[in-house]
Amino acid sequence: MIQPEHQTTLTEKLGQSGLRATRQRELIYGLLLEQRDHPTADEVYARAKQEMPSISLATVYNCLETLVGCHLVKQVNFERQPTRFCPNLHEHAHFHDEKTGRVYDIDLDDRTLAKLRTVLPEGFEPRAVEINFRGVAAPAKKRATRSATAAR
Amino acid sequence: MIQPEHQTTLTEKLGQSGLRATRQRELIYGLLLEQRDHPTADEVYARAKQEMPSISLATVYNCLETLVGCHLVKQVNFERQPTRFCPNLHEHAHFHDEKTGRVYDIDLDDRTLAKLRTVLPEGFEPRAVEINFRGVAAPAKKRATRSATAAR
DNA sequence: TCGATATTTGGATTCATTCCAAAAACCCAC
DNA sequence: GTGGGTTTTTGGAATGAATCCAAATATCGA
Numbered sequence: 210m211i212q213p214e215h216q217t218t219l220t221e222k223l224g225q226s227g228l229r230a231t232r233q234r235e236l237i238y239g240l241l242l243e244q245r246d247h248p249t250a251d252e253v254y255a256r257a258k259q260e261m262p263s264i265s266l267a268t269v270y271n272c273l274e275t276l277v278g279c280h281l282v283k284q285v286n287f288e289r290q291p292t293r294f295c296p297n298l299h300e301h302a303h304f305h306d307e308k309t310g311r312v313y314d315i316d317l318d319d320r321t322l323a324k325l326r327t328v329l330p331e332g333f334e335p336r337a338v339e340i341n342f343r344g345v346a347a348p349a350k351k352r353a354t355r356s357a358t359a360a361r
Numbered sequence: 362m363i364q365p366e367h368q369t370t371l372t373e374k375l376g377q378s379g380l381r382a383t384r385q386r387e388l389i390y391g392l393l394l395e396q397r398d399h400p401t402a403d404e405v406y407a408r409a410k411q412e413m414p415s416i417s418l419a420t421v422y423n424c425l426e427t428l429v430g431c432h433l434v435k436q437v438n439f440e441r442q443p444t445r446f447c448p449n450l451h452e453h454a455h456f457h458d459e460k461t462g463r464v465y466d467i468d469l470d471d472r473t474l475a476k477l478r479t480v481l482p483e484g485f486e487p488r489a490v491e492i493n494f495r496g497v498a499a500p501a502k503k504r505a506t507r508s509a510t511a512a513r
Numbered sequence: 514t515c516g517a518t519a520t521t522t523g524g525a526t527t528c529a530t531t532c533c534a535a536a537a538a539c540c541c542a543c
Numbered sequence: 544g545t546g547g548g549t550t551t552t553t554g555g556a557a558t559g560a561a562t563c564c565a566a567a568t569a570t571c572g573a
Contacts, residue, residue, distance in 0.1 A: 228551095233552075268551080
């Protein structure tokens with residue numbers, strides 16, 4: 210399931226915050242790494258139950274919150290929709306396809322980020338930026354998968 | 362209350378969609394123009410009741426939705442917080458101050474927007490971008506009000 | 514003024530998320 | 544290994560923003 214190197218990362222990061230690497234946390238982190246389609250908590254729950262039928266929704270929420278808290282996972286919000294989760298830690302934007310509902314990761318290079326930062330007047334210290342595109346995506350078959358990763 | 366030119370704009374824009382300029386819609390649009398602090402629906406409701414005690418929360422939601430629908434008002438979402446509304450129609454980003462909860466409008470020039478668009482691979486057609494900074498703002502007293510407009 | 518249509522209203526409902534307190538799992542010292 | 548203090552998990556209840564609903568009102572053009 211979860212690959213040894215990720216396993217280590219998980220245990221380390223959790224440990225740094227005095228938290229334990231439980232079976233549930235491993236499972237959920239593993240699921241996110243395995244299928245990087247920006248699932249909602251409910252979707253993660255559904256997937257988790259297949260592996261661990263006894264897991265509860267509350268636990269899924271708890272685990273996701275924990276993973277976000279120790280920077281192993283990021284959360285994405287579109288309008289008023291349920292929060293989605295992704296294990297992509299690179300600075301990246303999201304593209305939300307209005308037609309299909311799919312979410313694509315869009316890589317952001319440092320130059321662009323630096324540029325963007327310049328719109329802020331003096332005194333504004335950003336700790337994070339969130340960039341969400343909304344529109345229609347018709348990614349060129351081969352290309353798209355390289356720079357943008359499909360997701361539901 | 363609402364200034365004649367805005368009044369006209371409102372009636373026009375509504376009319377274009379076959380909608381009526383009701384007292385409630387005028388009131389709410391006026392309130393948003395008057396106090397540009399990105400209020401939530403609840404806050405708008407509270408303000409509206411002072412002018413029109415009989416107005417209902419459902420109506421406030423309806424009106425806000427209508428105004429957004431005919432592009433007189435934009436909505437902003439931060440994480441899981443209640444939606445906020447602003448009558449600033451320029452393309453602009455938002456800066457959310459984690460300390461105070463205030464929201465600042467950040468002007469975006471066309472060059473920056475064009476630049477940002479270039480991060481999208483072929484085939485991605487954005488209809489809108491949403492840019493939210495999160496951090497701490499200590500706007501220089503005089504400057505800030507020019508380029509960024511304070512809000513709660 | 515009338516009638517067709519759009520809007521408002523209060524209350525009930527939805528649904529994602531959070532809270533809670535009890536049960537279970539974990540881990541370290543002995 | 545065992546016990547005890549701490550963390551986690553769990554199911555169900557609670558929250559809260561937003562939406563839905565059907566009846567009452569308001570609006571607009573003829």
